[in-house]
Amino acid sequence: MTSPQPATAALQALVLATIEEMIPSDATAPNVQVDRSKAGFSSDFQTPAALQLAKVLRRSPRDIAADLAAKLTPRLGALAEAPDVSGPGFIGFRLSDDALQGYLEALSAAEHLGLEQAGGEHIVIDYSSPNVAKRMHVGHIRSTIIGDALARMGRALGYRVIADNHIGDWGTQFGQIIYAWDHWLDPAAYDSDPVGELQRIYIKFQTEAKEDASLMDAARAELAKLQAGDERNLALWKQFIAASRHVFDAVYDRLGVVFDVTNGESHYNDMLIPLVDKMHDEGRLIAIDGGALAVAFGDQDIERPKRMVVRKSDGAATYATTDLATVFYREQTWAPMRCIYVTDSRQKEHFQHVFSVVRDMDVTTDLQHVMFGIMSSPEGSLSTRAGNAIPLDELLDEATRRARASLEERLPADFDGDKDALAEMIGLGAVKYSDLSNNPASNIVFSWDKMLSFEGNTAPYLQYTSARTHSLLAKAAAAGLEPDGTTLKLADPLERDLLLHLMDFGPTVRAAFDQGKPNTLASWLYDVASKYHSWYAACPVLRSEDRELQISRLNLTRLAQRMLVRGLDLLGIGAPQRM
């Protein structure tokens, strides 16, 4: 449930109470909408309630609006001025300066900046999930960045988030890698770059297997040995995981991404056969040719029946079985209210199936699939097998390099901070924001220039805004001026607009989290920066003659700064004090 910001909520309640007096007792009041007025209107908020009532009351909307506005006037008290009626019957509200001052004071005093606090319920977020023995490439960034942003937002909203990295550390590929290890390994290359070499021989296996189908059988044999507990294969497998996790961790450290647990697919191995047996006993499975067991789904297409194999004919479980076992494990371990899966949209149907199976088996956890579109290159799809994906660390290096070059041009001579750290913050911020500012559902065509742009709607623009607020507040402090968190003097429409926008921080984070759309928060932050800059250009602070106005403007600056810094942090992006 998304709760509106305080002023909207207050107006909604007043409009609803008034409407209920106007309609017949047997009629139901329509949903009362109260929205921010669009630019160009003198009101702050507007409601189309009178239009919605026209049918119920069988009167003209303008007439109803006039009546409703008149009845509302005494009830608004000190909250707003007398409402106006415009257009076909929209009622506009303009908050009183006193009411706005109250909201400024409340937000300035609130440690949580208007973020409503849940009661510490557990929420599991499953994201990143790279495959062992492969380098992370640009295709992995979306799940990692979106999942991390959701984890940060969930914590800020008062949930106990369990960030779980469900790494791909089991399955068919390991038979292939072990076969490749025995035939093509370059030990020297493995010593210097273990994961790079594992990936190289894995790709070689894919290429060779296309020519010689018998390789697949050989790989299956190695996999069977591994699954049966063969000591050598088991040792190799553990070695691959250790090497890969070491490399993953370096990337996560750099990105500032932290997991609470890394329960890979193999973590669930012991739970799979008992689960299949249980499902079989409960009559949930059908046998298909060769002895495999599967769950069948309704609305069967004649040509291609939809089913989910949970036990192969050789007795082994599948990734689907693992996903089922994972749900049960998490429910038993944490009893979470919600579990969020951050994966690409190709897995949508798979998760629908998994969710429907476990719900039948009395799982009550709210299961949510946050899916995102596919990243491709201008030439086509990205994949490790095809070897055309840009490694993640190369992308991050290039981002930092470009940010560093930009800093060399722009930083003043007296800058005495750590330029490398600043370049890293700006470069990585740009990469993360370019992803987070898109609706996750849309597909992305990779572009260096787009991902590493520093102007317009980008992280560096937001970071720059934050740096300006720091600079201004520092100069004010040097002149003996400090924000007091209470003074508000509105001399320009732009400051009113800025404050009204800042009042939406809490509801915006709530909506972004609930909908699994960090871009909602990114977009709100961009509006903060944009409105702040317009205001900044029009409303002098230190150069103002009026001390009350100076303090008021410092209050707006301070509040905007706190929300920018906090909001960027929720996206996993740092905010420098100077840039």
Place this chain on the structure above:
RNA sequence: GCGCCAGUAGCUCAGUAUGGAUAGAGCAGCGGCCUUCUAAGCCGCUGGUCGCAGGUUCGAUUCCUGCCUGGCGCACCA
């Protein structure tokens, strides 16, 4: 064959869950603004039959139906 996602300005995208007033940004283009709190900035201009056709509604980019185009899925891979 069945299903999912998308189609909004020259380009890249928001907005659509809960239908509301003239559909918003960025980039690109044109014109202004740094002796004045950081020009990664600000201000202005140019640019749209919201894929097409119907329907519901006082009102549709948003909801419904059909169609067109693009992407993806429907493995004893994960």
